[in-house]
Amino acid sequence: MDRIIRNFGGERSLEGEKPYAGVDAKVYPTYKCEGNCPFCLTEIRPKTREADTEQFLVNFSEEMRKYCEGGGRKVLFTGGEPTEAPDKLLGMLDELKKYQLDLVVLYTNGTNLLRSVELKDEKGVMLTLLKNHGLQNINMSVHHYERQKRLAISETVGKMDNENVFEAVRAEGINLRLNCTLMRDYIGSVGEVKRYIEWAVKCGIKDIYFRDLFHVENRNQRTTPGDKKKLSYTDDQRIDFNKLVADIQQDPDFEAKEQLSRHRDWGQTYIFLYKPTGIQVSFGTLVIGSERPDEATYFTINPNGKMTPNMNASEYSV
Numbered sequence: 001m002d003r004i005i006r007n008f009g010g011e012r013s014l015e016g017e018k019p020y021a022g023v024d025a026k027v028y029p030t031y032k033c034e035g036n037c038p039f040c041l042t043e044i045r046p047k048t049r050e051a052d053t054e055q056f057l058v059n060f061s062e063e064m065r066k067y068c069e070g071g072g073r074k075v076l077f078t079g080g081e082p083t084e085a086p087d088k089l090l091g092m093l094d095e096l097k098k099y100q101l102d103l104v105v106l107y108t109n110g111t112n113l114l115r116s117v118e119l120k121d122e123k124g125v126m127l128t129l130l131k132n133h134g135l136q137n138i139n140m141s142v143h144h145y146e147r148q149k150r151l152a153i154s155e156t157v158g159k160m161d162n163e164n165v166f167e168a169v170r171a172e173g174i175n176l177r178l179n180c181t182l183m184r185d186y187i188g189s190v191g192e193v194k195r196y197i198e199w200a201v202k203c204g205i206k207d208i209y210f211r212d213l214f215h216v217e218n219r220n221q222r223t224t225p226g227d228k229k230k231l232s233y234t235d236d237q238r239i240d241f242n243k244l245v246a247d248i249q250q251d252p253d254f255e256a257k258e259q260l261s262r263h264r265d266w267g268q269t270y271i272f273l274y275k276p277t278g279i280q281v282s283f284g285t286l287v288i289g290s291e292r293p294d295e296a297t298y299f300t301i302n303p304n305g306k307m308t309p310n311m312n313a314s315e316y317s318v
């Protein structure tokens, strides 16, 4: 049995260790996305080449074996927009049936879910194909309750008929969480958070995650070769996350439930009950770019199907 993983600065024996226990696998099947959101992290991080489906799935299978043997239990498909690579996505879902995992979730902007796709061996509506291949959880990005505001962030994504997509996801029996990015000109205050929750609950949503814009700490050219415009947008739109959480804690409509540390303390999540509607809402913040190269903070699988143990470090190999 292979008990060695790649590790930057050399290889390290894992005998007796579970290096990926509590570490999420973040899988990027493609960088492609029509969204062009002004804060898109895909355009900020370094990129690898994209492997074709066959090679990607061979590499994915090998990396997943290491991940699961190393104690990993959570697989997140993200991007880019993962549904832009449906053959990779369905192939990965099939591969993951081999393992006992705590969570497999698709992060998506939702725009392709109701589209018909024709693949090599099958065709149908994307959402139904995903369900048929075993998907049970979707985390959908919806950054405002007003259509005009959503359009201002992304014309492509903003055009989507959200309510219709939510209904279709529910009809398939798939769990749905909304992911809303906190921004100064959008959802960035307690009042706006409440308006968003009220709108979402009317749409039948029972789980919402409010996400702080990423804090990209390490900004040398090698680690963040990407779009400087996107970085400065995130700096301009970033709210005072700690103050927002403190305000929420003081607000009688919210009841604090739990605080979780993620990604070896680079991320924090605060979970509340929103009493007027009885749903759970979470607030998460994350710093990237300063992860230690000698321990796995993430299990990032890139569009070439290969793993790197961080999000943005200079050891990243292209």
Ligand code: SF4
Pocket (backbone or CB within 6 Å): 033, 034, 035, 036, 037, 039, 040, 041, 042, 079, 080, 081, 109, 141, 154, 157
């Ligand atoms: S939908 Fe997501 S992946 Fe696509 S541009 Fe927006 S932030 Fe980036």
